[in-house]
Structures are given as structure tokens and as C-alpha cells.
Amino acid sequence: MPGFQVDGNNVLEVYEKAGEAIERARRGEGPTLLECLTYRWYGHHEGDPGVAYRTRDEIAAWKERDPVKKLKEDAIAAKTLTAADFENVDTEIAAVLEDAAQFALASALEDESTALRHVYHSAAD
Amino acid sequence: MSETNLAASPAVEPSAENQRVITYAQAGVEGVREEMRRNPDIFYIGQGIGPRGGNFQQSRGLWEEFGEARVRDTPIAERAMTGFGIGAALAGSHPIVDIVFLDFTLEAMGEIVQQASTIHYISNGRFKVPFMLRAAGGGVRSTGPHHSHTFWSFFAHIPGLKVAVPSTPYDVKGLIKTGLRDENPVIFIEHKGLYNTKGHVPEEEYLIPFGQARIFRAGTDVTVVAMGKMVDRALQAAEKLQEQGISAEVIDPRTLVPLDKATILNSLAKTGRLAIVDEAYATCGMAAELAAIAACEALDELDAPILRICALPAPHTFSPTVDAYLVPSVERIVQEIESMMGKTL
Numbered sequence: 001m002p003g004f005q006v007d008g009n010n011v012l013e014v015y016e017k018a019g020e021a022i023e024r025a026r027r028g029e030g031p032t033l034l035e036c037l038t039y040r041w042y043g044h045h046e047g048d049p050g051v052a053y054r055t056r057d058e059i060a061a062w063k064e065r066d067p068v069k070k071l072k073e074d075a076i077a078a079k080t081l082t083a084a085d086f087e088n089v090d091t092e093i094a095a096v097l098e099d100a101a102q103f104a105l106a107s108a109l110e111d112e113s114t115a116l117r118h119v120y121h122s123a124a125d
Numbered sequence: 126m127s128e129t130n131l132a133a134s135p136a137v138e139p140s141a142e143n144q145r146v147i148t149y150a151q152a153g154v155e156g157v158r159e160e161m162r163r164n165p166d167i168f169y170i171g172q173g174i175g176p177r178g179g180n181f182q183q184s185r186g187l188w189e190e191f192g193e194a195r196v197r198d199t200p201i202a203e204r205a206m207t208g209f210g211i212g213a214a215l216a217g218s219h220p221i222v223d224i225v226f227l228d229f230t231l232e233a234m235g236e237i238v239q240q241a242s243t244i245h246y247i248s249n250g251r252f253k254v255p256f257m258l259r260a261a262g263g264g265v266r267s268t269g270p271h272h273s274h275t276f277w278s279f280f281a282h283i284p285g286l287k288v289a290v291p292s293t294p295y296d297v298k299g300l301i302k303t304g305l306r307d308e309n310p311v312i313f314i315e316h317k318g319l320y321n322t323k324g325h326v327p328e329e330e331y332l333i334p335f336g337q338a339r340i341f342r343a344g345t346d347v348t349v350v351a352m353g354k355m356v357d358r359a360l361q362a363a364e365k366l367q368e369q370g371i372s373a374e375v376i377d378p379r380t381l382v383p384l385d386k387a388t389i390l391n392s393l394a395k396t397g398r399l400a401i402v403d404e405a406y407a408t409c410g411m412a413a414e415l416a417a418i419a420a421c422e423a424l425d426e427l428d429a430p431i432l433r434i435c436a437l438p439a440p441h442t443f444s445p446t447v448d449a450y451l452v453p454s455v456e457r458i459v460q461e462i463e464s465m466m467g468k469t470l
Contacts (some may be wrong), residue, residue, distance in 0.1 A: 118250035119284045121308045 001031055008038030009067040012074065038067075137339060138295040151316065152294035152326045156301035157184070157221065159330060161191055163356035164219060168195040168304060170206055171223030171259075180225050181261060181320040203232035207258065211241050211310075214256040214422050219305065220353065227314060241310040242285030243467075247373045255308040261355050263404055264441055265318040267448035273441035275353065275405040280312040281381040281414070287311045287335060288381040292356040294324035296379055299333030309333070314368035317354040336383035340392070344374035348392040349461060350415055351402040353375060353454060359402045362458035371466055381411055388422050397428035398460050402453055407435035429468045434461050 002024075006017050014036055023031035032088070039062040043050025077083040139143065147155070161167045169187060171179070175198040178185035180208055188196040199206045203224055210220035224230050241254050264273040280288045285307050291297040297315065304311040341356060342363050351359035358379045363373035374392050393399050398420050401412040412433040419431055436447065437451045 118246045118248075120287075121245050121250070121253040121255075123308070 001033055003033035003035065005035045005037065008036030008067045009062075009070065011067050011071045039065075126291050132355075134272070138293075138325045138327065145328055147294060147326050148320065148322050149291075149297055149315070149322050149324070150179075150185070150293045150320040152298040152324075153183050153301055154185055155326070156298040157305070158187060158190065160305040160452070161187070161195065161304055164215065165209055166219045166441065168197070168213070168218060168223040169223065170197050170199050171221075172199055172201055172206075172225060172296040174198065174223050174225070177377075179223065179314075181263070181317060183225075183259075183315070183320065184223065185316045194253070197289065200247065203229050204236055207233035207236040208240065210258075211236055211244070211254055214241075214254045215244065219255045221257045221259055221305070226261040226272050226317075227260040228271050229277055229303040230258065230260050230279075230312075232278070233258075234279075236339075237280070237286070237312070237421055238283050238311070242283050243391040245309070246285060253308050254310045257302070257304055257313055258310065258380065259313045261315045261320070261352050263318050264448060264452055265315040267441070267443055267445045270440035271446070272362070275403070275436070277312075277314050277352070278383055278405055278410045278414070280314075280413060281384075285310065286382060288314065289335065289379065290314050290316075290352050290381055291379060292316070292319065292351075292353055294322065294326045296333060296339070296377075296409060297328055298333050300379065302330070303335055315355075318354045322357075329439075336385050338376050338378045338379075338385035340374065340388065340389040342375040343374065344372040344396065346372045346396055347398040347400055347464070347466065348389065348396045349373050349375045349400045349402060350389055351375060352381070352411065353404055355402040355404050358453060358455050358458060361455045362402075362462065364410070365455070365459045366462060371462065384418075386418055386422070386453070390419070390426075393419060393423050394426050397426055398465060399427065400432040400458075400465060402435060402458055403436045404436055404452055406438055407433045408438065410435060417451045427470060428466055429470060432461055433466045434458055 004017050006013050008014060017034055021034055023032070024032055040050070041059060042044060042048065072086050076083055076086075127204070146321055157169065169184060169191075171184070173180060174184040175188040175196055177198075177269045178188070184196065206222050206224075210222035210234070213220045224233065237258060241256055244252050244254050262275045262277060264275075267273070277288055280286050287298045287304070287307060289304055289311065291300045301313060304313050341360055344363065349363065356375065359373075359375045361385075363375050368375050374396060376389055376392060398414070401415045403412045404412055405411060407413060412435050412443060415432040416433060419427065427460075434453045434457060436453070441451065442448045
């Protein structure tokens with residue numbers, strides 16, 4: 001079985017190698033092993049700094065290699081997209097998140113009477 | 126699609142002399158085949174269930190009729206098969222995932238318990254998981270600790286799953302058909318030791334509703350609830366007890382979830398005594414659950430302590446003598462019920 005090691009923080013490299021592996025599988029030629037080297041920036045949960053077992057310098061070095069930032073820079077350099085395009089996406093997503101957060105904050109907590117609803121599907125629902 | 130009227134289906138097989146007789150395994154195949162003809166969304170996957178027809182011939186002929194697109198062998202990867210089935214169910218199919226040996230459902234437990242049982246609930250009813258996990262439990266020919274267990278209480282413990290445990294060919298066909306029309310995850314547990322047993326099974330369609338116990342034998346002195354292969358042993362024990370003037374009522378719940386509590390409690394109100402015969406272990410098992418239901422809901426009806434006749438608490442063995450000793454025998458059932466008859470509260 002062929003195997004490849006790729007830069008897991010390089011979106012286009014992962015995309016390209018994964019595409020080759022998928023094509024190979026679809027041709028009926030079997031599986032491919034793809035090892036994408038990357039890093040988890042945060043700890044186990046939001047608020048966990050995750051520095052008990054690794055250094056802040058190591059985390060900072062990996063953050064320098066931010067895959068989203070790299071994709072953005074590559075796309076702008078290749079003139080595929082402009083900085084304004086990325087800003088529009090950021091603004092749009094921030095608005096979606098803000099709407100969702102406001103909806104959640106404004107909504108009442110779930111009524112206890114619904115606790116046993118939808119445990120089973122029923123044709124009557 | 127032809128619709129079978131659930132309400133009009135007989136709860137037990139008609140006792141006509143000229144009824145067709147087939148095996149428990151054949152009855153399962155027939156039920157699945159009828160439902161696959163009726164519903165093109167049903168497909169069937171498992172290990173060796175294709176051209177081989179299943180270890181127990183429980184899928185014999187399905188691959189030949191429905192082809193590779195709907196009946197397909199999988200690699201030995203229970204978790205992957207089960208997750209695949211659940212995903213297909215979410216996408217609109219109605220898969221049957223045959224794990225064959227109930228013991229190996231353990232390999233897929235994360236998918237069954239964490240995914241299949243929860244998705245309808247956590248999606249607030251938006252998604253449903255019409256999915257059947259089929260597997261055979263129980264001991265046969267002392268095949269050791271990895272192919273003999275009766276883990277049905279694991280599934281009955283989990284909200285969101287339904288659990289069917291047929292004990293006769295008639296019930297297999299009627300219950301598997303009902304299970305394949307249910308849009309919840311259904312754990313369909315046959316018994317390996319029953320696949321070659323024979324019984325009357327109508328050629329026409331019928332459905333057996335879930336949550337409807339079957340009274341196999343009417344009696345007045347003691348209520349005996351038994352499941353799977355233990356139903357037959359309880360019936361044999363009841364015949365021997367009758368010779369001593371003890372009249373046992375033998376009930377098979379047929380589905381553990383939903384559970385027909387009413388039939389059991391009505392019987393208990395009549396007899397005042399409850400014995401549960403289960404090939405699974407007593408601790409935290411269905412016998413414990415049924416005993417708890419009787420104690421919590423019908424304590425006043427009890428004239429004697431509740432009796433649990435279960436597998437002894439040890440792994441199954443390859444030794445025919447030891448394995449037979451672990452599982453309730455007709456003799457043990459008779460002895461324990463005799464002893465119970467002399468007790469009072």
C-alpha cells in the first residue's frame with residue numbers, strides 16, 4: 001500500500017494528495033496511507049491552556065504555521081482571491097455566529113416537560 | 126407497497142394441522158425477504174451473509190435474489206459496519222447489519238449506544254435511525270466464552286433502542302417484519318440454539334406488534350417468564366411440575382423493549398408467584414429488571430420471594446459438561462420452582 005507524509009498545515013498539499021488517494025481508491029486500486037503532520041493549538045477543552053506537557057514556544061512556533069493564514073496568503077499571491085474577499089467571508093461568518101449567540105441567549109431554557117420527547121421515533125410525531 | 130394490517134395479525138400461529146412447518150432460520154429469511162421485496166430501501170450487510178448465506182443460514186438465498194447491491198459481505202470490522210449502517214439510515218436507507226454472533230456487538234457498542242440510540246433525541250426529532258442490528262446470542266455446542274453469551278440486557282438498558290428476542294419460528298418472522306417497519310434502531314437477537322428448531326409459519330404475511338408478550342402455557346400457581354431458548358426449557362419444566370400438581374403459566378415477553386409489563390403483572394395477580402428463567406446472568410440482567418418491576422409495582426401480589434433462574438456467574442466454557450451446568454436446565458428449573466412453592470413471604 002502506498003504511503004505519503006505531507007505537511008498537514010498546507011491545505012493545498014493535503015487536498016492534492018488526498019485527491020490522488022481518492023482517485024486511486026475509485027479506480028479500484030485499493031487504499032492509500034496519508035500521514036498529515038499537524039498540531040493541536042489548544043488544550044483538551046476551551047480554557048485549558050494545554051501547556052503542562054509542552055512549551056509555550058512550541059505552541060507559538062506552530063501557530064506561526066497557521067494553515068488558514070497560509071491558504072489566505074497563497075490565494076492572494078496567486079490572485080485567486082483578494083484580501084477583501086477574505087474580509088467579506090470573515091464578516092459574514094461573524095454575523096452568523098453573533099446571530100446564533102443572540103438567539104441562544106435570548107431563548108428560554110428548555111422546558112422540563114420535553115425531557116422524554118424524541119427518545120423514540122413515532123409515526124405520529 | 127402492500128400493507129399488512131397489524132391489528133388483524135394473529136398473536137400466535139393458528140394451530141391448523143396442515144400448516145407449513147419451517148425452521149427458525151428459514152422463518153427469519155422469509156421475513157427479511159418479504160420486507161426487502163416490499164421496501165427497496167432495505168439492504169443487508171454482514172460477515173459471510175452473502176453467497177455463504179450466513180453461519181446459521183439466516184440469510185440464505187437473499188444474495189441470490191437481491192444481488193450485490195442490496196446484500197453484501199463486509200470485512201471483519203463490526204464498528205465500521207455498524208457505523209456505516211447508522212449513517213445509511215440517516216441518509217434514508219433501512220439497513221440490516223448482521224453481526225452474526227451477539228458477542229461481537231461489543232466491538233460496535235460505541236456506534237450502537239453513543240450514536241444509534243441518541244441521534245433522534247439530540248436532533249430534537251429531526252433525524253431518525255431506521256436500522257436493524259441482527260445478531261444471535263446464547264450458547265450452542267459449548268463454543269466457549271467468545272461465542273456463547275446472552276448480552277440482551279445491555280441493549281434493554283439503553284433508552285432509544287428496541288430489543289426483540291424471538292423464541293419460535295412464528296415469532297421470528299412476525300417480529301423481524303415488524304422490526305423492519307420500525308423507524309428506530311432495533312436490536313434483533315435470535316438464539317443460535319434455535320435456528321434449526323421447527324414450527325408452524327404461515328406462508329402469508331403477518332406482523333407481530335412489539336410490546337406484546339405471549340402466554341405459551343396457562344397456569345394458576347406460578348408465573349414463569351422466560352426468553353429465547355429458555356422458553357422451551359420452561360415449558361418442559363412446566364410439564365414436569367404439572368405431574369406434581371403445580372400449574373405454571375409460561376410467558377415469553379418476545380420484546381424486552383418495549384416490554385409488556387401488563388401481561389406479566391396480570392399473571393402475577395393470578396398466581397402470586399414469579400420465577401424468571403434467563404440464559405443471561407442474574408446480576409443487572411433482565412431477570413433483575415423483571416424482579417424489580419414485580420417488587421415495585423405488584424408487591425402486594427407476591428406470596429413468595431421472586432425466583433431468578435439464570436446462568437451461573439462465570440464465563441461460558443468449551444467444556445460441554447461445565448457449560449451445560451452453567452445454563453439453566455429443565456431439571457434446575459423444576460427443582461428451583463418446587464423449592465419456591467414451599468416458601469411464603
